[in-house]
Amino acid sequence: MIPDMPSDTSSSIFVLFGAACFLLIVATIGGELLRLRLSPKGAHPTVETYVTRLHSWWAMVFLLSIALLIGPAGVTLLFAFASFAALREFLTLTRKTKADHWALIAAFYLAFPLQFLFVWWGNSTLFSIFIPVYAFLILPILSVLRGAGNNFLSRISETQWGLMICVFCVSHVPALVTLDVEGSTGRSVLLIAFLVLVVQLGDLAEYYAGRRIGKKRIAKSVSPKTREGVACGAAFATLIGTLLFWISPFAPWEAALIAFTVYMIGVGGSLVLAAIKADRGVKNWGHLIPGQGGFVDQMDSVVFAAPLFYHLARYFGT
Amino acid sequence: MRRIAANIVGQCLALFAQFITAARADWRGIEPVNRQRIYFANHTSNADLPIVWTVLPPALRRVTRPVAAADYWLKNKLRAFVGPEVFRAVLIDRRSEHQTEDPIAKIIAALDEGSSIIIFPEGGRNRTDDPLMPFKAGLYNIASNRPHIDLVPTWIDNINSVMPSGEVIPVPLGCTVIFGDPLHVEKDETKDGFLTRTSDALKALQPQQEGGS
Numbered sequence: 001m002i003p004d005m006p007s008d009t010s011s012s013i014f015v016l017f018g019a020a021c022f023l024l025i026v027a028t029i030g031g032e033l034l035r036l037r038l039s040p041k042g043a044h045p046t047v048e049t050y051v052t053r054l055h056s057w058w059a060m061v062f063l064l065s066i067a068l069l070i071g072p073a074g075v076t077l078l079f080a081f082a083s084f085a086a087l088r089e090f091l092t093l094t095r096k097t098k099a100d101h102w103a104l105i106a107a108f109y110l111a112f113p114l115q116f117l118f119v120w121w122g123n124s125t126l127f128s129i130f131i132p133v134y135a136f137l138i139l140p141i142l143s144v145l146r147g148a149g150n151n152f153l154s155r156i157s158e159t160q161w162g163l164m165i166c167v168f169c170v171s172h173v174p175a176l177v178t179l180d181v182e183g184s185t186g187r188s189v190l191l192i193a194f195l196v197l198v199v200q201l202g203d204l205a206e207y208y209a210g211r212r213i214g215k216k217r218i219a220k221s222v223s224p225k226t227r228e229g230v231a232c233g234a235a236f237a238t239l240i241g242t243l244l245f246w247i248s249p250f251a252p253w254e255a256a257l258i259a260f261t262v263y264m265i266g267v268g269g270s271l272v273l274a275a276i277k278a279d280r281g282v283k284n285w286g287h288l289i290p291g292q293g294g295f296v297d298q299m300d301s302v303v304f305a306a307p308l309f310y311h312l313a314r315y316f317g318t
Numbered sequence: 319m320r321r322i323a324a325n326i327v328g329q330c331l332a333l334f335a336q337f338i339t340a341a342r343a344d345w346r347g348i349e350p351v352n353r354q355r356i357y358f359a360n361h362t363s364n365a366d367l368p369i370v371w372t373v374l375p376p377a378l379r380r381v382t383r384p385v386a387a388a389d390y391w392l393k394n395k396l397r398a399f400v401g402p403e404v405f406r407a408v409l410i411d412r413r414s415e416h417q418t419e420d421p422i423a424k425i426i427a428a429l430d431e432g433s434s435i436i437i438f439p440e441g442g443r444n445r446t447d448d449p450l451m452p453f454k455a456g457l458y459n460i461a462s463n464r465p466h467i468d469l470v471p472t473w474i475d476n477i478n479s480v481m482p483s484g485e486v487i488p489v490p491l492g493c494t495v496i497f498g499d500p501l502h503v504e505k506d507e508t509k510d511g512f513l514t515r516t517s518d519a520l521k522a523l524q525p526q527q528e529g530g531s
Contacts, residue, residue: 084490088340092492098482104489281526286492287342 009187010069012247016193017065024061028054052291060298064196068189072120075192076174080116085295086166086303087112089286093276094158099147103139103156107163111135115171122178131168136160165273165303166296172306179310181249181317190247191317194255195262195309198241199301202263203270206233223274230267237263249317258312262305269304273297324403328379331404335365335372339480339493343373346523347499348470350375354434355500357382358457359472360450360520361438365481365488366474370436371405373495383428384436387412408435412442422459429464436472439516443483449521453513461503461512468500469516473523496523 031051039047067074091104111131118127140156149155176191210229217226241259245252273296277285286294296303335341343350359370367384374382388409391401401407408428410421428435439457440450461469473496481488501519503512 085340088490088492091489092476092479096479098485101482101485101489104491105487108490109487286340288340 009190012187012190013065013068013193016197016247017061020061020065024054024058028058049291054291056289056291056298064193068193071189072174072177075177075189076116076120079170079174080112082295082299083116083167083170084108084112085286085288086170086299087162089294089296090162090166091159093280093282093285094162095151095155096159097147097149097155099149100143100155100159102146103142103159106139106142107135107159107167111139111163112167115167116174119171119175119178124175124178127171127175131163135163139163169303169306170299172310173302175310176313179314179318181313187247187249191249191309191313194241194244194248195305196302197244198237198259199263199266199305201240202233202237202259202266203301205236206230206267209233219271219275222278223271225267225271233267234260234263249313254316258309258316261312262309263301265308266301266305270300272304273300320399320403324399327400328404331368331400332372335368338488338490339369339477341369341373341493341495344494344496346496348468348497350378352377352381353468354429354432355382355468355470356429356457356460357434357436357470357472357497358439358516358520359436359474359495360444361440361442362444362474362478363481363483364443365477366438367405367407367436369474369477369493370472370495378434381432382434382436383408385410385425385428385438387442389413422456422463425456425460426463429460429467439513445483449524450517453517455509455513457516458503458509458512465503469502470500471498471516471520471523472496473498473520475525494525496525498523 031047031054034047035044035051038044063078067078087108091107096104115127115130118130139159143152143156143159173192173195176195177189179188179191181188181191206225206229209232210224210226213232214224214226214229216228217224218230219225238256238260241263242252242256244259245255248255250258273285277283284293285296288294289298292298348355357370359366367386371379371382371384384405384407386401386405386407386409388411391397391407391409402409408425410424411418425435425437437457437460439453441454441456442451444451457469461467475494475496476491477493479489480491480493498519501516507515
């Protein structure tokens with residue numbers, strides 16, 4: 001199956017972990033200083049949100065680093081858990097009736113675990129077609145047998161959408177470890193660090209630049225993202241991708257191009273998921289990540305970027 | 319021994335409910351502090367009781383007893399353990415011919431011991447398309463007997479999609495329990511007026527949202 005990680009992979013992870021901790025320590029000291037000055041009684045909402053978000057970031061950095069160090073089992077478990085929480089959030093907001101009960105049960109207790117088992121086995125055929133083909137065909141059959149009813153097409157489509165986004169797309173992240181990357185074996189786990197760092201740091205840069213210099217909104221009715229913010233985010237994501245080429249199997253120019261591409265589709269994903277939230281009249285998908293909302297809020301851009309990155313990495317890196 | 323077992327089973331149930339629903343309390347009208355209350359909630363699913371019980375902080379959970387149907391909770395040994403011992407339910411019989419004691423007196427006695435209670439004033443699970451069925455008189459009888467205790471409207475959202483009536487396997491979906499502003503019986507208020515007012519207060523907590531339902 002998957003070979004053990006050579007120790008240089010571990011040392012790469014420690015370098016990344018150290019860098020992330022350094023950034024977070026700077027941000028935390030900055031946050032606490034701001035808090036002393038602006039919000040001594042915890043009354044300044046922006047500062048408090050910022051500090052809460054930082055706590056969540058600390059937790060995410062630790063969890064992801066531990067998962068990466070454990071290797072394939074660790075990342076598969078971590079993203080399976082995130083996928084489950086995301087699916088729960090997504091299907092909470094979709095239309096459904098009693099007739100869909102068994103389809104939903106199949107989605108949660110069959111499609112979700114099987115997809116992650118296929119990832120774990122490294123069976124790339126089953127993993128690529130199981131949800132888009134078999135879940136797509138079988139779940140609606142369960143719903144029609146249980147009584148069909150009103151809005152049938154929108155109900156079955158929304159359930160399938162939830163599976164595609166929260167299970168199929170998310171499962172492409174741990175699937176990266178099954179790729180046979182060029183050079184030393186076992187380094188494929190670092191592809192996950194590459195993807196997550198590029199997309200999330202790009203998002204952060206977009207958020208702060210957008211607040212400072214953002215003017216023209218790109219999807220006015222659903223998201224505060226601006227052209228200026230996204231341009232800065234894209235530049236920063238590309239820079240991070242280029243700087244991180246040494247953990248990836250890519251040449252520096254490939255790393256830059258791939259980072260830019262996955263960041264841009266990530267922005268698109270984040271807009272699409274914001275549009276769904278706006279349509280359903282909610283601000284956040286959930287409440288489990290303090291300061292950020294739900295798992296879908298946190299992973300929106302990574303979710304869209306993951307399948308594309310998987311295919312690019314497969315093409316350029318193996 | 320049974321007390322310890324009941325505690326452990328209670329913890330496991332709460333964990334399981336959290337895993338399935340990531341249940342969240344929205345303390346909109348009250349604070350989660352230890353104060354005697356009558357929580358009255360909408361009832362659509364057998365999972366309603368565990369869910370309210372789960373979102374209460376452990377300190378409140380210990381002093382809160384649900385009012386539940388004896389004909390349901392005494393049906394078999396497992397239920398007879400979970401209902402009376404894990405939830406410490408105040409069991410009342412809905413079938414008047416089986417009633418050995420006055421259900422209202424039993425509930426008042428639980429209140430006089432200092433317990434808070436959870437009650438489903440529709441008197442059974444709501445299988446209609448309306449958000450609430452008309453309230454039974456019980457809530458008025460309790461409230462007018464102990465008018466100083468806060469009546470807290472408690473809306474349980476989305477649980478019916480987790481476990482529609484007649485289904486046994488729960489689907490993991492998010493649930494929210496919304497606690498509203500406390501109410502009391504007003505001076506010279508009629509029974510019907512009171513029941514309509516409390517029912518409207520509970521209905522008003524229902525989130526307006528497309529989809530879901």
